[in-house]
Amino acid sequence: MKHLVAAENLAIAYPGGHIALQDVSFALAPGETLGIVGESGSGKTTLIRQLVNLPSSHAAVVAGRILFRDEDVAGLSAERWRQLRGGHIAMVFQNPGASLNPMLSVERQFVEAIRNHRNLSRKEARALALEEIARLDLQDPPAILASRPWQLSGGMKQRVAIAIALAMDPELILADEPTAALDMSTQATVMAEFAERRRSRNAAIIVVSHNICACARIADRLMVMRHGRVEDFDTTAAIFSRPADSYAGQLLRAIPQLQADRHGRDRH
Numbered sequence: 144m145k146h147l148v149a150a151e152n153l154a155i156a157y158p159g160g161h162i163a164l165q166d167v168s169f170a171l172a173p174g175e176t177l178g179i180v181g182e183s184g185s186g187k188t189t190l191i192r193q194l195v196n197l198p199s200s201h202a203a204v205v206a207g208r209i210l211f212r213d214e215d216v217a218g219l220s221a222e223r224w225r226q227l228r229g230g231h232i233a234m235v236f237q238n239p240g241a242s243l244n245p246m247l248s249v250e251r252q253f254v255e256a257i258r259n260h261r262n263l264s265r266k267e268a269r270a271l272a273l274e275e276i277a278r279l280d281l282q283d284p285p286a287i288l289a290s291r292p293w294q295l296s297g298g299m300k301q302r303v304a305i306a307i308a309l310a311m312d313p314e315l316i317l318a319d320e321p322t323a324a325l326d327m328s329t330q331a332t333v334m335a336e337f338a339e340r341r342r343s344r345n346a347a348i349i350v351v352s353h354n355i356c357a358c359a360r361i362a363d364r365l366m367v368m369r370h371g372r373v374e375d376f377d378t379t380a381a382i383f384s385r386p387a388d389s390y391a392g393q394l395l396r397a398i399p400q401l402q403a404d405r406h407g408r409d410r411h
């Protein structure tokens with residue numbers, strides 16, 4: 144297998160014919176990290192949801208193709224998609240906490256999710272759930288497991304949902320604004336945890352954000368989207384060296400200076 148996931152000259156349209164995305168190509172091997180950045184409405188969410196065949200509002204591929212493990216996904220059955228999404232691909236989409244059932248205990252949902260995709264006993268699944276919760280810096284993991292999502296804060300729910308996704312031991316992590324609702328230090332914890340899966344499991348990661356610095360923290364390459372097209376695509380270092388009047392340069396200037404400074408210090 145050469146690439147884990149790839150898009151070739153992809154175009155996606157919404158019903159009624161609005162083309163949301165055109166001529167998008169990339170390829171990601173195991174262990175690589177791609178950041179997709181761009182202003183609101185540039186097509187980031189449309190792209191990432193289509194990659195796992197969960198199109199928003201019946202969007203559809205109208206040209207090009209998506210490959211998973213070098214295989215065109217166009218012919219995959221719904222059942223095969225379900226297996227892939229749960230077991231091999233972790234998805235953390237906007238507001239992941241909303242995926243939890245507020246009335247069922249976290250333990251029940253966490254353990255069931257693990258056992259649907261991994262061959263573990265209830266006891267092993269519970270131990271794994273505790274470990275994953277602790278890795279995301281949530282205090283008192285047994286108490287979290289015993290609670291129901293409505294008893295948790297928004298940020299705690301987000302982290303629980305991310306912990307569930309990571310417990311599947313994914314080879315590909317897709318994250319769409321995964322940390323938008325989290326404070327800065329929790330954002331850093333979540334991103335560090337994604338990076339850890341890359342180191343320890345050779346997972347590939349695609350992170351979508353309108354914040355170029357948030358993406359750059361873990362991405363080797365950045366794809367800059369604008370009006371549904373790829374405006375720029377290069378290594379993170381190269382994108383950060385673009386002139387101030389380029390589009391990437393403008394996105395960089397649009398984020399608070401403090402963050403940019405800190406990022407610069409981290410990287411150099």
Ligand SMILES: Nc1ncnc2c1ncn2[C@@H]1O[C@H](COP(=O)(O)OP(=O)(O)OP(=O)(O)O)[C@@H](O)[C@H]1O
Pocket residue numbers: 157158161163181182183184185186187188189190199200353
């Ligand atoms: N349900 C829909 N029907 C028609 N057009 C849509 C629909 N959802 C999104 N679009 C259009 O598709 C384009 C891309 O939207 P998308 O949500 O993918 O952008 P985005 O970069 O992810 O934005 P954001 O950062 O705000 O999430 C936009 O022009 C948007 O208006």
